Amino acid sequence: MSQSVSQDKVLELLRRVKGPDLSDNIVDLGLVSEVIIKDDRVYFSITVPAEKAEELEPLRQAAEQVVGDLDGVGKVTAVLTSEASNAPTNGNAAPAETHPSPMQQPVGGAGTGTGSVPGIKHIIAVASGKGGVGKSTTAVNLALGLKAIGLNVGVLDADVYGPSLPRLMGIQGQPESAEGEDLQPMQGHGLKVMSMGFLVDEAQPMIWRGPMVMSALTQLLRNVAWGELDVLVVDMPPGTGDAQLTMAQQVPLAGAVIVSTPQDLSLIDARKGLNMFKQVSVPVIGIIENMSYFLCPSCGERSEIFGHGGAEAEAKTLQLPFLGAIPLHMDIREHSDDGNPVVVAQPDSEYSKIYKDIAQKVWTSIEGKADATLDSAPKIVIE
Numbered sequence: 137m138s139q140s141v142s143q144d145k146v147l148e149l150l151r152r153v154k155g156p157d158l159s160d161n162i163v164d165l166g167l168v169s170e171v172i173i174k175d176d177r178v179y180f181s182i183t184v185p186a187e188k189a190e191e192l193e194p195l196r197q198a199a200e201q202v203v204g205d206l207d208g209v210g211k212v213t214a215v216l217t218s219e220a221s222n223a224p225t226n227g228n229a230a231p232a233e234t235h236p237s238p239m240q241q242p243v244g245g246a247g248t249g250t251g252s253v254p255g256i257k258h259i260i261a262v263a264s265g266k267g268g269v270g271k272s273t274t275a276v277n278l279a280l281g282l283k284a285i286g287l288n289v290g291v292l293d294a295d296v297y298g299p300s301l302p303r304l305m306g307i308q309g310q311p312e313s314a315e316g317e318d319l320q321p322m323q324g325h326g327l328k329v330m331s332m333g334f335l336v337d338e339a340q341p342m343i344w345r346g347p348m349v350m351s352a353l354t355q356l357l358r359n360v361a362w363g364e365l366d367v368l369v370v371d372m373p374p375g376t377g378d379a380q381l382t383m384a385q386q387v388p389l390a391g392a393v394i395v396s397t398p399q400d401l402s403l404i405d406a407r408k409g410l411n412m413f414k415q416v417s418v419p420v421i422g423i424i425e426n427m428s429y430f431l432c433p434s435c436g437e438r439s440e441i442f443g444h445g446g447a448e449a450e451a452k453t454l455q456l457p458f459l460g461a462i463p464l465h466m467d468i469r470e471h472s473d474d475g476n477p478v479v480v481a482q483p484d485s486e487y488s489k490i491y492k493d494i495a496q497k498v499w500t501s502i503e504g505k506a507d508a509t510l511d512s513a514p515k516i517v518i519e
Contacts, residue, residue: 306475
């Protein structure tokens, strides 16, 4: 990136773009926020009324063009956003105490919308109410389990702040893009993979707020050449914030898989995730109990460190399928750290069989829902 490119320079150029009132510019009107510069890429958002998003699309395009003409800028991404409750902030950065509303969403520009993704048959989310429950490890091994039963599978790492798929999959490097077209997904263990971790340094903190995260997620999904996939597994970030709400509302999810440990604290947070998907009408495929028990590698003794059966009992209470219990074992952890997940490293092990069994249950569930939808469709009869 040229040394001449800075937030101040970007804002100076954006002052050439008239606002919706055609008198003042979008910067002085306080509509520009979240200016982020990374390598040769520039990202920013423009706050507009949601009902005027379509007619203000030329404004977004003009903003991208004026910044794109700056020497040293290779790629510009501008997204129109709508604030439900917070007032827009000006230029360089929002005050530290400002938090985007959960209802703040991209309302225009490239990559937005809730339509299906060409070539992808089903998209499922693997989610948890809190971090530290082994969700990403579960998502990767679930994806590999789906591949093991003969499906074409991709994995999307939706955790912008803490991407872990590059390390879990043992993949290095950056995705390529032919002549500015869609990014080519990375490949690992027979899966197609995309993660923000391929685009930024592992030690680089992401300081984006709501609009930029939502824009990045929609682009990681929709501006990637996934090709033909039976299933895309989305490794969701933990919790129930902006990123989770965006994926639930902007992505045509076939269903969600909830990962929890047996202990009550994890189950409390898992219920929040379940309720979030319920509120946005995403079906829950079932619950997985991870770290269900510990098997001593020396003596084989079983210890229930985090308790046992809590997730299964919760599934029964909520009348949801219980997909399976995965033990806490060093082999799973070591192979994950090595970028060689256990389903690949030990395909005939007890642990791999559990993941494959869960994968079969997930596939049966989403295929069954698809068949039920087709069966309920009106039939045209020609006599």
